[in-house]
Each structure stands twice: as structure tokens, then as C-alpha cells.
Amino acid sequence: MFRLTAGAALLAAAGALAVALPAAQAAPDRGGRDGWVPVDGMKVDLQVLAINDLHGALEPPTGSNGELTHENEDGTTETITAGGVEYLATGLREAREGERRSVTVAAGDLIGATPLLSGLFHDEPTIEALNELEMDVAGVGNHEFDEGWEELIRLQEGGCHPEDGCYAEDREFEGSNFPYLAANVVDEDTGEPILEPYAIENLNGIKVGFIGVTLEGTADIVTQEGIEGLEFLDEVETINHYTDELADRGVNAVIALIHEGGYPASPAYNADCGTDGANLSGPITEIAANTDARVDALVTGHTHQPYVCSVPDPAGNDRLVTSAASNGRLFTELNMTYDRRVKDIVRTSVEGTNQVVDREQEPAADLTELLDRWNELAAPVADAPIGWISEDITGRGTGTPEFPLGDLIADAQLAHALELDPEADLALMNPGGVRADLTYAASGDEGDGVVTYGEGFTVQPFSNTVNLVDLTGEQLLAVLHEQVTGVNEASPKILQPSAGLAYTLDLTRSGADRIVADTVTVGGEPLDPAATYRVAVNSFLAGGGDGFATLAEGGNPLVGDDDMAVLGAYLTANSSEGSPLSAPAADRITVVE
Structure with a gap:
């Protein structure tokens, strides 16, 4: 049984990787990456697509919630609009084209604090939309506990709402097709996580481990009734513990999904964040500096900021720390090389960019149909x-x-x-x-x-x-x-x-x-x-x-x-x-x- 003490001192990182060069942030060339070994060789391509803090923004968000700051080549900035799951689906599907090993992940707050269309139905519409987006694995955030941890379990496993029942006579909510991870959310009596702490994704013969944690301070910012009997543990201690466990299972490629974030020096989603961590502040910087060097990248959230920054790990090697703002306005695309000989990601190969969810692209028809169905059900409530x-x-x-x-x-x-x-x-x-x-x-x-x-x-x-x-x-x-x-x-x-x-x-x-x-x-x-x-x-x-x-x-x-x-x-x-x-x-x- 694993039990950590919340607030304990950070563990020393182990298993340092070989010296790495700064990780690039340039957009990957979809036409082919020079120098990359073909997929049937010892080194293969791996793609990770990530979102965070969706907050049930199924329809295109309005006002500042649907805006991004874009930095032009001459240094000037402009405001652009983005978001909406119909367009997010299109963007993710286009990004996956031609990729043999692609996985889609999230770093918490996919539900909770949601607009009318999702909130009216206890966020079932958002879970169904995420299923259509082909979400593979998601970490929990503080807002996943807005209606209590037992409701989170229902959204994972399916079934009608215990009070409101099912919303359509011919349909029962089936739950998420992806696992929610909550490595540092444990039963205070047993010390066991209330959900799976990590997931191992088998991507055409290569294995990648994902560890999901929410911020240790979750208990301070959610309704106490909904988390009664739970304890929220230190993020770094938890990630480092399960990195050891994954290594024992032969999984060396590890990515952390952390619902805690930072603040970049520039508000522009496409700004250069540098390679030494100097342009990122906030809680995530200390977490990144102390998280086991064997973790290959940190996908983060909570602060609703856009960034793809390189922050030195405990061994002094650069490691990408990313966040895709909020409300589905962006998704992060990470491309990297996996080395079959060491069964690990080549740190120096990791590239990351934040991609705009452009509303000029064709909306995904299946997501449009989903929105129409829920909007029809919402109409009587909206008129009350x-x-x-x-x-x-x-x-x-x-x-x-x-x-x-x-x-x-x-x-x-x-x-x-x-x-x-x-x-x-x-x-x-x-x-x-x-x-x-x-x-x-x-x-x-x-x-x-x-x-x-x-x-x-x-x-x-x-x-x-x-x-x-x-x-x-x-x-x-x-x-x-x-x-x-x-x-x-x-x-x-x-x-x-x-x-x-x-x-x-x-x-x-x-x-x-x-x-x-x-x-x-x-x-x-x-x-x-x-x-x-x-x-x-x-x-x-x-x-x-x-x-x-x-x-x-x-x-x-x-x-x-x-x-x-x-x-x-x-x-x-x-x-x-x-x-x-x-x-x-x-x-x-x-x-x-």
C-alpha cells in the first residue's frame, strides 16, 4: 500500500537522463522530419496531443473566454477568436493524420464550472463530447470534484444521475471511454487512490506511462462536502513514486498530467518561452524542478495560460512544460522520438507547439449532432x-x-x-x-x-x-x-x-x-x-x-x-x-x- 504525507519535503529525483540539449519549440513539419528513423527501425515517431481546462465549453466560447493573443513576427499582437468542440475535433483529427502512434490526453478541469449546455446535465454532454474527440487518458483537476468524488466516479463508469435520472427515455449515460487518473487523491483511511494513479498506453508496440495528479491544494478550493474522506497528496512525491512503479513494470517513457500551472512572461499563445525556465513563474516551476528526471514531459493546467516552456529537471536537463490555455481554444501538439533499445523517449527530440482551434475550419458533423441533441433537451430548462x-x-x-x-x-x-x-x-x-x-x-x-x-x-x-x-x-x-x-x-x-x-x-x-x-x-x-x-x-x-x-x-x-x-x-x-x-x-x- 502506498501512502504519502501531504506537504512532506520534496523527494530527491533519481535516474537522471543523459545530458540533453534545449528542447525545440518550432512547429513540426508534417511533410516529414529530417533525420528521423522510419517507423520500422529502432527509433519511431510518437505524437501526444493535449488539452486542459476545457470546462465544458462545448459551444464556441464568447467574450474573453473565446479569445487568444497572437504575436506577429514584428512583435505586435492581435486578438483572435478560437474554440468550440466541433472545431477542436476537426483540429485533433487533422493532427493525427499520418501518425501511427498518437495519443490524446488532458490535464484536468475538463468538467466543472461549465456553461449551460453541459452544466444542466451534470456534464454528461462534455464526457460524451470527449469520447467523440477520442480522448485516451485524463488527469483530474479540482473542478472534477465540484459535485463530489462519487459523481466523478459515475461520470467515469456511467449510469443515470442519482437524483435527476436519465435525460432521454431511450438513452442511458455510458460514462467515459477514457480513464480518469487521480494518483494523489487518496482515501484518508486506506491511503489508496480513488481512481487509477496511472495508465500505460500501448501504441503499436511501444508503451508510454501517464501519471495524473491534481494540485495538492485542491481541498482548499472545492466544497468540503464533496471531498469528505479524501486526502490530496504532494504532487512531486506522488509522481516520483509512480515513476518508480512504472519503471518496475518496464515502462521508461513517462509523461505527467499535472493540474497545476504557471504564468508565462508573455500572454501570447505562440510566444517564445525560452529554454531555461526564466520566462515561466508560478507553482509549476518548483514542481518541474523537483519531478523525477525520468519523466519526459509535463502537461499542465489550472492557470488557464498558454505556454510551451523548457524548464531544467533535477539533473539539469531541459524538459518541456506545456499548457493549452482553457475552454478548448488551443491544443498542444508534442512530437518526439521513442528509442526501442532503451524503451524510452529521446529527450532531445521532444518538440512542442500550441495549435489554435480555428473556427474557420470545417466543424465535425458528429459533434454538431451531439450539440443539437443536447440543446433540444436544454430548451425547456432555459425557458423556465x-x-x-x-x-x-x-x-x-x-x-x-x-x-x-x-x-x-x-x-x-x-x-x-x-x-x-x-x-x-x-x-x-x-x-x-x-x-x-x-x-x-x-x-x-x-x-x-x-x-x-x-x-x-x-x-x-x-x-x-x-x-x-x-x-x-x-x-x-x-x-x-x-x-x-x-x-x-x-x-x-x-x-x-x-x-x-x-x-x-x-x-x-x-x-x-x-x-x-x-x-x-x-x-x-x-x-x-x-x-x-x-x-x-x-x-x-x-x-x-x-x-x-x-x-x-x-x-x-x-x-x-x-x-x-x-x-x-x-x-x-x-x-x-x-x-x-x-x-x-x-x-x-x-x-x-
Whole structure:
């Protein structure tokens, strides 16, 4: 029985490979790679295609969730749109053409925090789509545990949902055709992994081992009820242990699927990340530096960043560390040589690039059919009423720093936060996350003032979670300053405040001075720089999105429900046909112009 102690010191890496040259990042020539031995020789070609953080983005993602930064040859950048499983399928299938040994893998968060089409059906549509994509093996991420580990087992093995049942009379959910791996997720009593720790793929006579782990801190960012009885172990210790076990089974070619990531120096998906690890920061750098040198590549995720970087392993040899952003906008293509004599991957041969999931290509017909079928089932739910309003509740189209719908969403998030933690003080909502108005006028067959689930989802389509963090008063003031400084100085991003927060915004001033510090109050009391405040924000903001880096420093994190579910619950609880909800006054920020 294998049992590691979470948080123990990193093990020393063993089995160093021979000195390797920096791994190339140039795109492989599909017409043939010079110098590569034919497939019937001692050295053969191997292709690994990888995705991460799909989050059930079956339909082409909208807004920033569907955008990529492309770096041009002259150093300028442009924004391009990408994603959608119909196009991802086409891209993967084209990449596999002519390859005798190709395997498709993933590094977690394929499900969880998903859009309406997948989330309505407990992510069964996403699992079915991954089956069509010919996924071979996937590691778990933190969001695989959003509905609890037993639900994850059901998605692996199949069967109707225990509460909702089957969604079509003539079809029962069959589960995934690929194994989920959870090497460092163990039963706290037995120490045994709840799913297989690794998979050995036999690719026309060569064997490659894949070890799947999620971040050790998963327990801190998921609902505790869903992981009761589980322990999340150190990533490096776990990978190194199973690398030994694979070696004992005669498998020397090993690739780790790690749901933990980093932050590249450039946001462009095609930027040169260098060969010494200097252009990548974040948790994955320490993991990469300590993971057994016998592991040939690290496919990572969690941070939603695009990178193909070379980071030295414990033996000082370069090793590729990759991530394909999120939402199916990219897939990583790794090409390498396998040496039959040593039964291992030739490290110096490994090449990697991130490939754009271009929406100009032909969509895959079988995936289109899958989406159509689930969309038909979703329609009745999308049309269901979730609340009533007495007037239009306008969003960011008002042109004012604070707007009614932003306050309503922040109030809903504060109400949810108070259910999770009675000590919650306030909530903040990013203005860009409010995508539409709630309109009073009738839509379709509904009556005036009815808000349907579909309309609510149009307002909040990103499937963020509502998170709680601790901020000192000094940090909270820094967050308010970040609205009007740094990347937001020229075009301020004013966070929408819940009840409980008030201050003056003086637009006649410049820089941080536009936030009048001595006017900031929380719960009617002046802001205390030394006090600790419990603040609710969505997961996008909690990760430092939109230039709010201080929010990513918040302590004591707690992850709540999907933000759309939170909004729907608030509307249902606070409105009725006879007592519809009015628009908030949007007067929590006093604006001086």
C-alpha cells in the first residue's frame, strides 16, 4: 500500500537522463522530419496531443473566454477568436493524420464550472463530447470534484444521475471511454487512490506511462462536502513514486498530467518561452524542478495560460512544460522520438507547439449532432422562470461607473457568501462579467417581467464560481486603487459593490487619488487598514483577472456555487409575480466629475 504525507519535503529525483540539449519549440513539419528513423527501425515517431481546462465549453466560447493573443513576427499582437468542440475535433483529427502512434490526453478541469449546455446535465454532454474527440487518458483537476468524488466516479463508469435520472427515455449515460487518473487523491483511511494513479498506453508496440495528479491544494478550493474522506497528496512525491512503479513494470517513457500551472512572461499563445525556465513563474516551476528526471514531459493546467516552456529537471536537463490555455481554444501538439533499445523517449527530440482551434475550419458533423441533441433537451430548462422584475435592470451599457445590474449581482453574491460564512462583509463584481441587461419586456411566450433561466444565463454566461477570501483593510484599499491604476488607469474598471461598501470616486483627480481613501466605509464604519474583511468575488477576479492582482493574494479561500446559480437563487428568493424586484439605486459609489 502506498501512502504519502501531504506537504512532506520534496523527494530527491533519481535516474537522471543523459545530458540533453534545449528542447525545440518550432512547429513540426508534417511533410516529414529530417533525420528521423522510419517507423520500422529502432527509433519511431510518437505524437501526444493535449488539452486542459476545457470546462465544458462545448459551444464556441464568447467574450474573453473565446479569445487568444497572437504575436506577429514584428512583435505586435492581435486578438483572435478560437474554440468550440466541433472545431477542436476537426483540429485533433487533422493532427493525427499520418501518425501511427498518437495519443490524446488532458490535464484536468475538463468538467466543472461549465456553461449551460453541459452544466444542466451534470456534464454528461462534455464526457460524451470527449469520447467523440477520442480522448485516451485524463488527469483530474479540482473542478472534477465540484459535485463530489462519487459523481466523478459515475461520470467515469456511467449510469443515470442519482437524483435527476436519465435525460432521454431511450438513452442511458455510458460514462467515459477514457480513464480518469487521480494518483494523489487518496482515501484518508486506506491511503489508496480513488481512481487509477496511472495508465500505460500501448501504441503499436511501444508503451508510454501517464501519471495524473491534481494540485495538492485542491481541498482548499472545492466544497468540503464533496471531498469528505479524501486526502490530496504532494504532487512531486506522488509522481516520483509512480515513476518508480512504472519503471518496475518496464515502462521508461513517462509523461505527467499535472493540474497545476504557471504564468508565462508573455500572454501570447505562440510566444517564445525560452529554454531555461526564466520566462515561466508560478507553482509549476518548483514542481518541474523537483519531478523525477525520468519523466519526459509535463502537461499542465489550472492557470488557464498558454505556454510551451523548457524548464531544467533535477539533473539539469531541459524538459518541456506545456499548457493549452482553457475552454478548448488551443491544443498542444508534442512530437518526439521513442528509442526501442532503451524503451524510452529521446529527450532531445521532444518538440512542442500550441495549435489554435480555428473556427474557420470545417466543424465535425458528429459533434454538431451531439450539440443539437443536447440543446433540444436544454430548451425547456432555459425557458423556465427564475424571478420577476418590475422594470428594466440595466447593465454596463449605462456608461456610468456603477450600474443597477452590477449591484444586483453583487448583492446576490453577498447573500450566497453569508450562507457559506456569516462573517462575510461585502462582494465585488467585475463589470465585464455582466454581458446583458435584464429586460422587463416579454420575450417569447413569457409574461412581462418574467426572468427566465436562459435570460439570466445570458447575463452571466461564464460559469465562474463565487469565492470568498480574506483581505486586510490595506489590501481592500489596494483593490479599489487597482480599478484606476496600472492596466486600468487609462480605462478604469469599476468593480460593482454590494450593499455594505461605499466610497467616493473623484474623476477630476488622477491615478490612485481618484479613490478618496477617507470616504471608504464597510458596513457603515470607516475602513480599518489593520482589520480583516471577508470579501466575495467570482473565480475570475479571485485569480487576479482584469488587473486585480491583490485579490489573488487573498487568504483563507472558500469556493462557493456557480455564479449563475447564485443569481437565480437570489431572484427566486427575493421576487414573485405579485412582488417583483425593482432595480437597485446604484448609489453606493459617489461619483465626482
